[in-house]
Amino acid sequence: MRIFVLDGKDMTSKAEAYRVIGATMEFPDWFGANLDALADCLGELPKETTIVFVNTAILEENIGGYAGKILETFRDLSEECGFGLIEKR
Numbered sequence: 696m697r698i699f700v701l702d703g704k705d706m707t708s709k710a711e712a713y714r715v716i717g718a719t720m721e722f723p724d725w726f727g728a729n730l731d732a733l734a735d736c737l738g739e740l741p742k743e744t745t746i747v748f749v750n751t752a753i754l755e756e757n758i759g760g761y762a763g764k765i766l767e768t769f770r771d772l773s774e775e776c777g778f779g780l781i782e783k784r
Contacts, residue, residue, distance in 0.1 A: 696743045703754030709761055712754065716765075720746075730768050737772035745779035752784040 699720050706712035713728035722736045748769060755762040766782070773780035 696745065697741075698745045698747065701746060701748045703748070703750035703752070703757070703762070706754050707757050709758050712758060712762075712765060730764060733765070733768050734772055737769065737778075738776055740772075740776060740778045742777040745781065746773075747781045747783070749783045751782055 701716060701719055705715050710728055713726075713733070716722070716733065717726045717736075720736070726732050726736055746769065748766070751762070751766060754765075769780055772778075
């Protein structure tokens with residue numbers, strides 16, 4: 696089982712959010728800074744993966760409404776693909 700911890704306080708801009716997500720989750724070099732690329736990479740995760748996303752409220756403060764789109768992508772792909780997702784505000 697792999698566990699990845701993503702911290703919203705480290706994501707001070709939209710570009711930085713994608714950089715932190717890609718680096719922390721060890722996404723491939725082709726990972727782009729957009730929701731489609733995020734969904735593609737999340738869709739490849741094994742079911743034995745758990746993602747713990749902390750400080751989501753700070754992420755929302757940092758990048759506004761776009762944080763909701765990122766978090767919704769994680770939620771949707773978690774349901775669709777079966778990996779674990781834990782969110783902590």
